[in-house]
Amino acid sequence: MPKVLISDKLSPAAVEIFRERGVEVDFKPGLDKDELHAIIGDYDGLAIRSATKVTPKLLEAASTLKVIGRAGIGVDNVDVRAATAKGVVVMNTPFGNSITTAEHAIAMMFALARQIPEADVSTRASKWEKSRFMGVELFAKTLGLIGCGNIGSIVADRALGLKMRVLAYDPFLSPERAIELGVRKVELDEVLAHADLITLHTPLTDQTRNILGREALARTKRGVRIVNCARGGLIDEQALYDALVDGHVAGAALDVFAEEPAKENKLFTAPNIVCTPHLGASTKEAQENVALQIARQMADYLVDGAVTNALNMASVTAEEAPRLRPYLTLADQIGSFAGQITESGIEAINIEFAGEVSQLNVKPLTAAILTGLLRPFVQTVNGVSAPIIARDRDIDVSETLREKTPDYHTLIRLTVTTERRTRTVAGSLFGAGKPRLTEVEGVPLEAEVAEHMLFVRNDDKPGLIGHLGSALGDAGINIATFHLGRKEQGRDAIALVAMDQPAPGDLVAQVCRLPSVQGAKALTF
Helix, strand or coil: CCEEEECCCCCHHHHHHHHHCCCEEEECCCCCHHHHHHHHHHCCEEEECCCCCECHHHHHHCCCCCEEEECCCCCCCECHHHHHHHCCEEECCCCCCHHHHHHHHHHHHHHHHHCHHHHHHHHHCCCCCCCCCCCCCCCCCEEEEECCCHHHHHHHHHHHHCCCEEEEECCCCCHHHHHHHCCEECCHHHHHHHCCEEEECCCCCCCCCCCECHHHHHCCCCCEEEEECCCCCCECHHHHHHHHHCCCEEEEEECCCCCCCCCCCHHHHCCCEEECCCCCCCCHHHHHHHHHHHHHHHHHHHHHCCECCECCCCCECCCHHHHHHHHHHHHHHHHHHHHHHCCCCEEEEEEEEEEHHHHCCCHHHHHHHHHHHHCCCCCCCCCCCHHHHHHHCCCEEEEEEECCCCCCCEEEEEEEEECCCEEEEEEEEECCCEEEEEEECCEEEEECCCCEEEEEEEECCCCHHHHHHHHHHHCCCCEEEEEEEECCCCCEEEEEEEECCCCCCCHHHHHHCCCCEEEEEEEEC
């Protein structure tokens, strides 16, 4: 039974979801670093919010960990690269708190436009400074969005309802999507030059860090108001402070800061600023939604193999998982076979998906092939880490999809190009989804993969079967199945033998000395 640790505060309903799905769960929020390190090796899954820090050191101790689930959109507290190298799936919930965060951005816009926090403090201090708090309308103003993804698009919708004009800067926003949302897709310079209010909705990356730096702020419209409910670090805080002091920026509303918790920050002393303590996702509805969503995603993965909202692995829906399962086995076998007979550096691979399999989600199948292929060289590889390892080794990976295949209803063919030669291994599903090899190095055959196998390359001459059978018999090996294949009579041929026992150390050398044998290799699956 899979076992999950919840190390941060999550809704009790999440615990029930795990248990209903047959996942054992321990709810232990508030563990210190040493306590977490001491027990993490007992768990298949780790469910967290923002308090738990998943470091390379913690991952090193997590010997059985398969999945990390972050209840929320940000994964700043997870070393995703280290998790990927360890073969651990990292999931988040990018949609569970979208409405809540978007609403907070709109609320901050109103608070900023009407100076509500300062007016509240003044009024409760028995002052009546009506003339001091002269606000501005949002109606007919131009809102500039930096980032128009899930949350940004909700903010756009709400802003359009307020009769604002919306400009959107987002390199990934298609023209068609912009039209659908009712926004105008523009470059960043146009947002800076024309927006009355700017609100940020983009992740923090090397490309977006300080996207509103000193130079960008100088290019904004004088009197602009800025809202950030996305990530600290998107705005140069010193530059913003200076722009607020000299009046170029009329006001700012910040829910996030470069360093959090932000108990001391120079911006707190700036004029015309509204600050909240990272409340974007802090509503009862959002907290419940993300907790339930991450519990379902992790349970789906641990129980059924479905992958949803993963940051380092291709998605597989719950409906796709059963259909893909036999193909995943076949893909791993094809990759493993090719990897075990490859003896020089791999430069490139091509994977051909033909027939029925070409209509499926092939990304997980590619990962499975890479896993099998690299396993002889990297023992801890899996479907998460394999694509990264292949990329780090400069292996060129390509896929080819073909709707039809002449000989089989479905076929996967792997072509491996090494420093010395090119090899092919292909396979299909027979009967009730049973994987079979159908081609090895261009030679057709039909063979079931067994735990222990012997692969022999030979000249197509009489006597091989007798000589090979005698050699295996003398070594005390019982033959389970024996498959032969050749390209043409009298030319190169192969034999693939399934054995009940592993080959003893000297068997391969003995087989290589047999008449007409070109080479042999013991394989393990």
